[in-house]
Amino acid sequence: MSKKENFIQLINEGYLSKGESIILGGAILDGEALPDTFVKIPLKTLNRHGLIAGATGTGKTKTIQVLSEQLSSFGIPVLMMDIKGDFSGVAKEGEEKDFIKERHAKLNIPYSVSSFPVELMTLSKQEGVRLRSTVSEFGPVLFSRILDLNDTQTGVVSVIFKYCDDNKMPLLDLKDIKKVLNYTTDEGKDEIEESYGKISTSTTGTILRKIIELEQQGGDLFFGELSFEIDDLLRIDENGKGYINIIRLTDIQDKPKLFSTFMLSLLAEIYQQMPEKGDADQPELVIFIDEAHLIFNEASKALLEQIETIVKLIRSKGIGVYFITQNPMDIPSGVLAQLGLKIQHALRAFTANDRQAIKQSADNYPTSEYYKTDEVLTSLGIGEALVTALNEKGIPTPLVATMMRSPMSRMDVLTDSEIQEINSKSKLVKKYDEVIDRESAYEILTKKIESSQEQAVVVEETKQVSTEPSTASVVTKSVLKVVTSATFIRGAFGILSKLFKK
Incomplete structure (x- = not known):
């Protein structure tokens, strides 16, 4: 067989x-794109994690869009952390534009347009489903x-949590734990030392x-109630499509913590x-973390x-x-070793x-006898990528340069009015919109101190x-003085009168 025929057989x-x-x-x-030579990822291996890498403008976002669409079509919910805001x-x-028709004709993959159920979520003041968690x-x-504390400081935090548990004081937001920290070295110093050291x-x-550093990065908005429930990420719409949950993070790019x-x-919450x-x-949920280097650049060794x-x-x-990032080297080797699917754009x-x-x-x-990997990495076109995955037996598939299919949904962001329309129809927006500030450690300690x-x-x-002497005692003493004086005068006059009689 020819080189081409051998290659086709290898890929198929x-x-x-x-x-x-x-x-x-x-x-x-x-x-050359080879028709009917499909690069397929089994659903059962999609819980083995993955990497989508490549320089800006090479097609990473569209690849994530394609993956999310097909996952949703199979009834698998998606969580997308959207840093740049171009996924909505x-x-x-x-x-169906001409260049899309041309691409799919080369691949011999049918093309149709479609929309998908979406929830827009936020960690900040942006509109959407508000995500919170308690301390x-x-x-x-x-x-x-998260605070990058040493062992001694971590021990103190553990004491704080234990004290609050023992005294039934919920730690809900950052003002709660700040209040307890102040209390332990001020009004409650003796109480804490007696029981906890x-x-x-x-x-x-x-x-x-x-x-305070975490607070300045928006932590005061994130910590509190109502806590987000994990089950709300796992919803399926009436047509059997999994919801694509997009966390809009465009305003926290400078807040990596x-x-x-x-x-x-x-x-951690999902795992628990x-x-x-x-x-x-097939997986229960697939999570895409955009601009993953923002996490790892700021993370401590413990994190x-x-x-x-x-x-x-x-x-x-x-x-x-x-994980989505520009260069695979942005991902620590310990994490990179856990990733089964790798999609590398130019x-x-x-x-x-x-x-x-x-x-x-x-x-x-x-390694591949058909590609010089380092040369291919710099010559891939927009919407092309090197791919290796795991087959159904968990064995790595051959490395293959791939012409990616086009998304079925809009390859552009939503307008403000379209965002408002989605949020206005969302049950989750209404559920998590209310801020609850019930009695917790801050209020309990404030009352205790007062x-x-x-x-x-x-x-x-x-x-x-x-x-201080009371009025009665003052009067009594005055009377006694008067009586004493009168008695003295009477006695004195008595003596004098006796002398004169003589």
Whole structure:
């Protein structure tokens, strides 16, 4: 057989899927798209996580759109963390333009337009389903790791949580934990020392500064009630399509701590609440994390270890996590090793450092006798990518240059009026719009401190009353003085009268 025939056979056998699968596109060899040579990803391996990488403008967003559309079509919900704000068009039908017809004709893949059910979510003041979590739900370990605390400081946070649990004081928002921290080294110092040991004011001061830093990045909006319920990410619409939940993060690009805080808490919450699924035929939920380097650049070593651990374990719950970034080297090696699907769009080599990075990136992909990987990485066109995945047996598929199919939905953002229309019809917007500020640690301690102060005033007044002479005692003393004086005068006059009589 010819080189081309061998290649076609390799791809068709390597990407053969007996069960349901997503079709990404068709294979490319020597710059030519080969019809009926489909690059397919089995649904049952989509919980093995993945990477979508490539330079700006190479087609990453459209690839995510294609994946999300097909997942939704199979009734699989999607969570998309949209940093740039260019993903919302999935809610509206696309338009069959000439270049799309031409592309799909080359691939021999039918094309149709479609829209998909969408929920728009927010961590900030943007319109949409408001996402919140309580401090208590984080727990002392995760909360400490987010603040990048050392062991001593983490121990203090654990004491704070224990004290609040023992005294039935909910930690709901950041003002709650700030209040408790101040209380432990001020009004409640003796109480805390007696039951939990001495807490250094310098330690609590450091923790407070870290909390204020998180607060300034928008943490005060994120921590509180009503807490978001994970089940609301798993909805299916009346047509059997999974909801595509888009978290709009365009206004927190300069707040990486808030972004990483939310992402890690969400993954931890999903892992804790979702039941074990084992080797299921399809995932329960697929999560796309855009601009993933924002997480890893700011993450402490402890936070990286936590992310790596969760990524390893969460797939058993039927959850797939996909990281989107410009260069594979943005992802720590421990996380990168857990990713089964890799979709690599073009990289650009403008400097010697760029060329070195491309060589390193090429080493992350299987070797192929049909491609020089480092050369292909710089020559891929828009909407083309190198792909390797896992087949149904969990074996890596051959590396293949792929012409990606086009999205069925709009390849552009929604207008403000269209966003308002989606939010106005959303049941979740109404559910999570109300801010609940029930009695928690802040209010309980404030009342306790005020009560203690009032008691102190009463005690002080009582002391003053007991030391100052009363009106009755003053009168009594005056009378006694008068009586004493009269008795003295009477006695004196008695003596004088006796002398004169003599």
